Amino acid sequence: MPIRDVLQLGHPLLRAVAQPVPDPTTPDVAALVQDLTDTVAHWRETTGYGRAIAAPQIGELQRVILLRLPGREAWPLINPSIIDRSPETMVVxxxxxxxxxxFLQVERHEWITVRYQDLAGNWHETYAGREDDLAELLQHEIDHLDGILTLDRMVDVKSICSREEFERQFKADSPYGR
Known part of the structure; x- marks a missing residue:
């Protein structure tokens, strides 16, 4: 499948709300998941970044996200929603x-429970906490499905820094340094 262009900040589709997927078992959904898998793998290989991607980032307004955690199989989540969250938050x-x-700092819930469908249409629930930084990652990607960008969750404008400065000062102690 092709590596798709990732829409960049300012593109209006990044602010649009994605629509539910009526049938996760269709060939079109499988093709979308493959495109997401190939695209995030390409970004990881060429930039060193890319643990996940949401369908709206490649111009598809469908409620699909793809996680590609190091050392694990690609994990598609269809129609994901957060059904529970911790009252405690963290800044990451x-x-x-x-x-x-x-790069910037945002506030996220320490843990969440996500309900989603797999490619066979089966429903699952998964708990995500600080392990593998899964809670913050899923919150980030699910936000994309609602047209919310990480900039909207920024805790302080003073936390914004360039990629180069982030790598110099903060990367080693972040999820991106693992």
């Missing part, structure tokens, strides 16, 4: 393939 560094030159 965040970035996005749609504006990889900018």
């Amino acid at each position: 560094w965040d970035a996005c393939l749609s504006f990889l030159s900018i």
Whole structure:
């Protein structure tokens, strides 16, 4: 499948709300998941960044996200939604393939429970906590499905830094340094 262009900050589709996928078992959904898999793998190989991607980032307004955690199989989540979240929050560094030159700090819930469908249409629930930084990653990607960007979650404008400065000062202690 092709590697797709990732829409960049300012593109109007990044602010649009994605539509639910009526049938996750269709060939079109499987093809979209493959495109997401190939695209995020390409970004990881060429930039060193890219743990996940949401369908709107490649111009597809469908509620599909793809996680590609190091050392694990690609994990598609169809129609994901957060059904529970911790009252406790944490401040973490965040970035996005749609504006990889900018890093900033955001506030996220320490843990969440996500309900989603797989490619066979089966429903699942998964708990995501600090392990593998899964809670913050899923919150970031699910936000994309609602037209919310990490910039909208910024805790302080003073936390914005360039990719180069982030790598020099903060990368080693962040999820991006693992």
